[in-house]
Amino acid sequence: MKEIKLRMFFDAHCHLRTERILSNMIPFIAVYASKVIVMPNTRPRAILTGDDVIWYRNEIQKALRGNKMPFEPLMTIEIRDNTTPQTVEEAKKAGVVAGKAYPLGVTTNSDEGLRDFFSGEITDTFQAMEDIGMLLLIHGELDGEKILVTEREKNFIPVLVKLSERFPKLKIVFEHVSTKFGVYMVEQLGENVAATITVHHLCLTLNDVIGYGIKPHNACMPIPKTFEDRDALIEAATSGNPKFFLGSDSAPHFRNKKECFVGACGIFSAPVVPALLAEIFEKEGRFNRLEAFTSANAAKFYGQPLSEEKITLVKKDWVVIEEIDGIVPFMARQKLYWEQVL
Ligand SMILES: [Zn+2]
Numbered sequence: 001m002k003e004i005k006l007r008m009f010f011d012a013h014c015h016l017r018t019e020r021i022l023s024n025m026i027p028f029i030a031v032y033a034s035k036v037i038v039m040p041n042t043r044p045r046a047i048l049t050g051d052d053v054i055w056y057r058n059e060i061q062k063a064l065r066g067n068k069m070p071f072e073p074l075m076t077i078e079i080r081d082n083t084t085p086q087t088v089e090e091a092k093k094a095g096v097v098a099g100k101a102y103p104l105g106v107t108t109n110s111d112e113g114l115r116d117f118f119s120g121e122i123t124d125t126f127q128a129m130e131d132i133g134m135l136l137l138i139h140g141e142l143d144g145e146k147i148l149v150t151e152r153e154k155n156f157i158p159v160l161v162k163l164s165e166r167f168p169k170l171k172i173v174f175e176h177v178s179t180k181f182g183v184y185m186v187e188q189l190g191e192n193v194a195a196t197i198t199v200h201h202l203c204l205t206l207n208d209v210i211g212y213g214i215k216p217h218n219a220c221m222p223i224p225k226t227f228e229d230r231d232a233l234i235e236a237a238t239s240g241n242p243k244f245f246l247g248s249d250s251a252p253h254f255r256n257k258k259e260c261f262v263g264a265c266g267i268f269s270a271p272v273v274p275a276l277l278a279e280i281f282e283k284e285g286r287f288n289r290l291e292a293f294t295s296a297n298a299a300k301f302y303g304q305p306l307s308e309e310k311i312t313l314v315k316k317d318w319v320v321i322e323e324i325d326g327i328v329p330f331m332a333r334q335k336l337y338w339e340q341v342l
């Protein structure tokens with residue numbers, strides 16, 4: 001195959017950021033995705049309420065000026081200990097489709113994450129979300145005493161199981177699943193549970209982060225793990241199972257924030273997302289399931305219409321640029337084999 005056409009993607013997990021990063025990096029997503037789930041962990045202003053969402057959506061629209069393709073940001077709020085049923089109801093009126101919960105301290109800007117997923121107050125909030133049809137997105141890792149970074153996802157699974165049973169109609173997305181066990185559990189749990197998979201977790205193992213020198217631009221949370229885990233993710237992504245869909249977790253950080261004493265976690269994958277997916281699905285002989293993963297499964301889970309617009313990829317070698325406006329993209333300096341026609 002020399003050329004493929006795909007419906008524009010539904011990228012179910014994106015960090016668009018604010019200000020200069022927002023305006024300079026959004027074009028890299030807008031060329032392939034017509035709908036994105038926008039993560040709310042911006043700083044200094046986090047997205048916590050309907051008012052925050054109105055402000056942030058405006059900032060995104062400003063950054064999109066001149067964009068020719070359809071692009072719809074689907075907004076989310078952070079769910080914190082003090083998020084009330086009233087907050088989520090107001091957010092819903094402002095167009096919010098989902099609430100994102102970060103367990104305390106597991107990733108970038110999760111310093112005010114949830115302390116307890118089952119306190120009386122927060123279960124009232126989850127109940128309200130279930131009642132109004134707002135999705136719950138979870139960064140599924142839990143830190144703890146003597147819990148290695150590689151074990152955090154496994155450590156979180158009991159919380160996921162309990163939540164899915166307690167709120168059987170609450171749609172839950174287990175974000176950026178990174179282990180074979182996580183994939184297995186998502187398969188086993190009810191129809192209300194799905195998972196996003198990033199492109200970088202389909203490519204990397206822990207070896208690519210610390211196995212051959214420290215590679216800060218491959219550092220992300222959850223940390224990439226074993227070959228067995230990566231293969232299980234590839235199998236899930238290419239299976240056609242509607243519970244698994246693309247969430248690139250494209251997360252730009254300036255180079256000096258990655259190459260420093262305590263480097264930020266997060267990978268700016270947007271410039272290579274379509275090319276890498278074509279390569280992976282081609283290798284698996286599963287081109288026929290690519291569009292389900294990139295565009296259809298997430299739209300269905302979120303109850304959104306399928307994109308009518310298409311993008312075209314052609315088989316053509318190219319080398320990924322080393323830096324874009326101070327940000328090093330995923331696979332910088334490496335050769336890829338598919339390229340989007342722009
Ligand atoms: Zn993320």
